[in-house]
Every structure is written in C-alpha cells, then in structure tokens.
Amino acid sequence: MSKWINVVALDQIPLLGSRVVRNGELKIAVFRGSDDQVYAIRDACPHKQGPLSQGIMHGNSVTCPLHNWKIDLTSGKALGVDEGCANLFPVRVAAGQVQLQLTPEPLAE
Amino acid sequence: MKQRLVLVGNGMAGMRAIEELLKLEPEKYEITVFGSEPYGNYNRIMLSPVLASEQTIDDIILNTPEWYAENNITLHTGKLVTEIDRVQQRVVCADGTTADYDRVILATGSNPFMIPMPGIDKQGVLGFRDIADVDTMLAASQQHKKAVVIGGGLLGLEAANGLMKQGMDVTVVHLLDSLMERQLDPPASAMLKTSLEERGMTFMMEAQTAAILGDERVTAVQFADGSQVDADLVVMAVGIRPNIELAQNSGVYCERGVVVDDTMQTYDPKIYAVGECVQHRGNCYGLVAPLFEQAKVCSNHLAQLGYGLYEGSVTSTKLKVTGIDLFSAGDFNEGEGDEVLLMQDPSQGVYKKLVIRDNRIKGAVLYGDTMDGTWYFQLLREGTDISDFRSTIMFGQHDLGDAGHGDEARVAMLSDSAEICGCNGVSKGDIVCAIQTQGLFTLDDVRAHTKASASCGSCTGLVESLLASTVGSGYSAAPSKKPVCGCTEHSHDDVISAVKTHELKSMRAVFDFFEWKTPDGCAACRPALNYYLLARWPEEYQDDAQSRFINERAHGNIQKDGTYSVIPRMFGGLCTPKDLRTIADVCDKFDVPEMKVTGGQRIDMLGIKKEDLPLVWKDLSAAGFVSGHAYGKAMRTVKTCVGKTWCRFGTQDSTGLGVKLEELTWGSWMPHKFKLAVSGCPRNCAEATIKDFGVVCVDSGYELHVGGNGGIKLRMTDLLCKIDTEEQVLEYCGAFTQLYREEAHYLERTAPWVERVGLEHIKQCVVEDEAERKRLHERFKVGQKQSQIDPWKARAEGAEKNEFRSIEVVEA
C-alpha cells in the first residue's frame, strides 16, 4: 500500500488554483476548488501533454492552457467531444495539510 | 419526488423544449411524451428533400427511440391525446392511455388548411405535412402521372418540385398573379416562375378552384370559370391552421392559436405551449427559427430559472429547391419614406433588393445570389446603422473593407475533403455529415460536435454558410443577442452595462446579479468578467489571478513544451548598447535556447523555465526594463520608423512620438491585444494603417488612423481625423483607447468593434465632442495609475511567489 505524504498546507494553494508537486520526473497538479475540495492529476493533458496546472479551473474541471480541452478532475477524463484520460492520484486534506499518494489510481473507463 | 412533465406533440418545437430542459435541469422532471405520428421526432422541414429523393427518412430522424430511452423519457408514439383533464391534472388518449402531470407542454403544431369545396375528401387529395403525406405522394407517383398542386407558396413549390423529380407532370394553381407573394416582390417572383417553367413546371395563375371531380379517386380539378385540369393527385398547400382542437376542448384559452404570454405560459399556469399551435402577441409562426426561440424560453421557465422572455421574432425564408437560390426577410414592400437599393443582372439571373428606413435595413429579397442573406438578416435584426458602408452594401460582406471572408461563395463549390477549420483540421465533409446525422441547427451545435470554428474563429463565416446551405432556413442564425458563454443567457453588453449602472464590483456580485448557472463560471466568462470589472473600477476592484489565462497570470507566453518566453519592452523600438548587453547577459546566464527579433520591434527570449522567470526579470528590471506585455490582452507595442531625425523624407519626429505614446499607454489592460505605430511620412514604413491606433505624420501635422488589423482578417484602418500637435495626438489616443476599453466586448479587437458600432459613433465621442474626449482621456489616466506598476519588478521582488515554485517531494 502506498502511503500518504504531506505536500503543502491547503491555504498555500489559491482558491480555484493549483500547485505543482514534483517527484523526480513525475509532475502532479494539485487543485483546490472554491469549496476547498482538492484534486490531484498528472500534470499532462491527454491531448498534447499541456501542463494542466497552468489552466483555468472552474467547478470541478480545468481547461488546458494549450488548446482548451476541458478535463474533469473527478475522473481525469476529457469532457465534450474530446477523448482522453489523465491519471488521478489519491489526495486528501488532514489537519490543514494536503496529503498525496504517489501511485496513480487506475485510469477511468 | 420528481415532478411530472407531459409533452403533447412529438414535433420539432416540443422536443426542442425538452432538449433545452435536459441541458438545464436533467433531473427535475419525469418526462412523458405523446405523439400521434408513429415515429420519434424528425426534421419536418426536410420532407421536401425527401420527396425530391435527395434525402431519406432515416437521414431526417432527430431523436431515435434509443435516445428517448437513454434520457429516461417515456415515449408514446401513435397516440392521439384527446383530453386534458385540468382538474385531475391528467391527459387522456383516444385509446384510453392516461398520464398524470404537474406541468404540460402543448406542441400540437398545425394542420394544412383544406379549402372546403365539393370533392375535397376524395382519394388522392392531401396536404403536405408529415411522413405519411410524403409516403402517399411517393406511392402515387409510381402509379399516376398528373399532379396538381394548389398554392404557389413555399410549401406548394417545394411539393411541386419534389413530384416533378418523381416524374410527374405538375401544374401549380395559384389564386394570385405572383408566386410566393408573401416572401417575394413581383420582379423576384417573376424570375422564380420563369426558372421553374424552364424546369418543366406548369402554372395557372389567378385561378380559383371550385371543385374536385372524380368517383372515389380524384380525376380532375374544376375552376370557378368552369374549366378543368386532369389530375390523379391533388396536393393542397394554401396555408396552415394552428392545431388548437385539444386546447379548445380542454378549455385552454385560444384565439387563432393557443394564447401564450412572453414566458410561453397559457392561461392555465400549469400548461405551457410552443410551436405552430401558439399565438404570441397576436402572431402565429410557421418557421422553425422562432419556434426554437420559444422552446428555449419555455424550458428556462420549466427549469424555474425564470428570466427568459420571448419577445417575438423577425423571420427569414429560403426556398429549398436545389439549384434555385432565393432568400427573403423582413418587410420588403417599401412604404412612404423608405428607400430602395436595387441590383439587377438579368443575364446572370441575379436580383437583389434592400428596403432601407432611417439607414437601417427593413427588408431584403435576394434571388440568384443569396450568399449575403444571413449577413443582411443579421444587420436587419440588430438594427445596424449602415451609413458607413451603404455605398458597397449591395456587393455583399466580402466587399466591406476586407473584413469579411470574401470566399463564402467558394464553400458551395468545395470538395468534401476541403479543410474548413485549419486549427482543428475539420473538413467540409465532416461538418456536413455532422449537421445531417446529428441534426445540428446552430453554430454552437457545430462547434460542440466538430470543433470547427471553435478555436481562432476565422472560419466561422464558412461554417455558417455550410449550415445555411445544409439545413436551409431551419438554420437558426446566431441569436442577435449572443450570451457571454454557456454559463448565462446574458450578453456582453448586458454585463458591461450592469457592472456600471448597478455598481457591481466583484465577480461574485456579477454571478449573483445575473444568476449565473455555474458556481464559479468557466474559462470563457471569468477572464471577461475580470476584465470588465478591472476596466470599470480600476481603483477598487481586486484583480483575480485565477481568472486570467496562464499567460497573464505568469506574465509570459506559455510555449508548447510548458516553458515561457520573455519579451521586455523597448519603447518605440529604441535601444542602447547597454540594453542589448543586459539581454545578452541574461541569455547566457539562464541558458536561453533561442533569441529572436519579433515582428513588434523588440527581442524575444524563448524557452525559459517557469521557476527562472522571477530571476530573469530581476536582472532585466535592474537594468530598467519593464514587461512588454507580449502575453496579454493589453497594449503590446508601438512600432515606429526613424522619422525626421534621420530620414530624408521624414516630416515629424515619429520615433519620439512613438516613445511618448508607449509611455502613455504601456501596462493598460484591454478587451484584446492593442497595437500602435507611428510612421514619419505617408511612405508609412511602420505600417501604421494596419494597427489598432496608427499615426501617419504629414508636413502639416498628424493623421490618426484606427481599427486596423494585420492578423487573421486583414483590415485597413479608417481615418479618424487630422490634427496639429503631439499633445493632441496623445489626448486623442488616450480617449480612443479608453472608449474601446469601456465599450468593446472582451476578445473583440478594434477592427470588429469599429465595424459593429460604426466609425461615426467613435468620431462623435473622440473628435467632435471635445468635453467627452477630455473625460475619456482623464479616465484613461486614472486607470493607468494602477496599471503602470511593472508586474515583472513586483514578482522579482517576491510577489505571487507560489505561482512560480513547484513543490519537491521525495519518497522516503
């Protein structure tokens, strides 16, 4: 079993914004919704690997900064007519700290 | 428990209301649909091409039984509703089926009007309304030869054309002396008649039918003067009557149609009505575009959003007879005080007429060349003042200062593989196929399904032409009031004016005021709102970084590999050896992979890692550089030429003036990018006449040019005015810029803005009204106090540091 790692205090992520967490080559974008819900997704758009962390977040999705694909942060899947899926990572908030596991969840169907 | 919604009438208007409702509130209702025809909803307007064998029934089905099942809708086909029991709140069918309701949508359409005359009930006499009618006609054409169509209107001519294509001899009988008299003026009508005659159609004009003759089946039609024409098939297409029988029997108030208010509610608040069965403000409509607008309003109220209002429609018509191009809209019969613009080229078969009142289009008739129909229709509905381009309006949109597409005619001739949308690689075939198979009607539909025109938008005109040519007048031209995005029904203008008059000073206030449909907007509306708030309340509104596109949040251009580019400002393109040395040192120090001179007279450093940006900026700002805003919807560059200081032709100090203009305007956030240039003489080496604001120096002073664009659609500037001094140039520039900042829609560059509001309006505010000019310029300077704080310096000193830092974790 993977273990939970403290990465950053929740209030260090702007509302509707993100931070990038690195582990060697691996980059994970951690988002904070307007309701303080957190999401963690591989920081590479299924389209052409655009950095999703740099996109505009709204509701529980993010619009990729490169070509405007919309990615659902609860499933990792592209919304609308686009098809593709990015890995999600287990994430939670405990005592004001965002915690992450570094092993991705299986891709959504 | 879910509320129960029952739709009576499984046709185009009713089902559109259901589809719109599913988009807004998919879970609110348990939906039951009754239709007296034995099919799902189909595209009725395409019955004409089906009759002409250009399409099949399968092509025109809009909602399959599987679709209803997937959306949890109970569908009863082949069931006629005979009663609405308004006390028990229950609908009852002829076969005894019932359904209880909380709300009903009545969408029973209309019936063809059958002239009451002897013999009207004989076999072989029918209207043209549904699939059954088309089947009957197709079967008759196999066995019989002679058809008579009564009625020379749109429907009659389409029926006649289809039957002729099936090999029948067709005579069209018309009571009046000109065809389609409600859509065409006499000259266009005469041209239409000639060209249909050339195809083999026979006409009997000013003929009054008196009786249908025959035993069981029709054999002939008799006229008031006693003459006869043989016929094995008679199609009656003299008009439609709203189908109000059910409503009347159930005690719902009706006049000519079921009477509804602006929310599409009938006199019984539990019953809504949409479509051809409806009478709204005294009007009944018989075309789909207005019915779709009604459906949208109806669903808005069923979803309990409660702000949509239907205020009536202006309609346009196209005839769907392949090979004949005909378009009409509005009121094209000139009255007193109206003017007529006319263009006729009989040898080419072209006739165009525009009726103008008070410099606005009131009606249009086009025959032979209908390419600009949608454009005229848009001008008509929006009430655009056409004085600025009146002299060329008859030649169409592509003649308009090069701002149009110029090649819409091409689209019809293109092969299916031709690429329409260069950004997303979508071909003509893909688009036409999507329109036909998915039943698309609007530009937004096409964008959502194919992505065509969803990116840079330069192919929008082509896509609109494809829509118009594929679905005929079923194509709902984009509504005259375009919503900001899918999160609201309200337009950019609504937002701009509410922010001002209701003093909305935060994004939340705007969301609440307009009851935004999403909790925190989307990537399209948030940047727009952020801009409007910032432009209106520069001293009070707190800029929201998370509502800015990444380039503006990170103050650099994001590149395809996720690195950034850095372009420092070089005022007026001037630089010193020390400046160049600083840039060279930065490039060495940070291993910048590429340096490039940009098209905007300055230097680009490409491929910089995000974490390095604050460090790069620190070195640059220590040497006096500020951000070049090459990444922003903001003032970009002021291009200059060398001017009178060196050039043998120079008339004024164009470089110096360029520097002053850049010092005035740098840092200003705009609806879109904004570029300036100053040329020292009319040779115009700085290309000032394709800039948003361009100055061309002449011996006697300065010519000011506005609204140029060198990008996707090339547009040359309009001359704003000529003035005498540099001080004036600065003041006029500030005033023009501020007017654009306050009035343009977000992402609308000056070129389309100038065309939308008209140069006259801009001249009025900036040139003629001196007091207004000074007020505008003053407001611009107030905004600049906040804007001219260099974002690079601030970040080099530690502002927003989280934006640029990533978090390293090591697995223990």
Ligand code: SRM
């Ligand atoms: C760097 C530069 C090309 C170069 O190497 O010379 C450039 C680069 C880009 N241009 Fe440009 N444009 C550059 C001069 C121009 C010019 C020429 C000029 O300004 O004289 C034009 C035509 C003139 C005009 O704007 O009217 C130009 C018309 C566009 C357009 C089309 C705008 C339009 O209204 O049609 C876009 C797309 C857009 O803005 O939506 C665009 C967009 C872009 C973007 C920002 C694409 C993007 O969204 O990522 C490019 C960013 C590349 C990068 O990461 O740095 N660029 N671009 C030029 C920067 C000038 C500067 O110093 O700031």
Ligand SMILES: Cc1cc2nc3c(=O)[nH]c(=O)nc-3n(C[C@H](O)[C@H](O)[C@H](O)COP(=O)(O)OP(=O)(O)OC[C@H]3O[C@@H](n4cnc5c(N)ncnc54)[C@H](O)[C@@H]3O)c2cc1C
């Ligand atoms: C051949 C043809 C060509 C046309 N071409 C064009 C065109 O080019 N452009 C354009 O804009 N418009 C065109 N129209 C008009 C357009 O099709 C109509 O305006 C539109 O279909 C009306 O929609 P509706 O929902 O009001 O009625 P309908 O689409 O007629 O739907 C009403 C439905 O309700 C059913 N119904 C009625 N009463 C009951 C009941 N009591 N119980 C159960 N079901 C019931 C009917 O069977 C019918 O299926 C054309 C129409 C025809 C017939």
Ligand code: SF4
């Ligand atoms: S023209 Fe402009 S937007 Fe297109 S590739 Fe070149 S720099 Fe990029």
Ligand code: FES
């Ligand atoms: S890389 Fe994300 S949309 Fe293209």
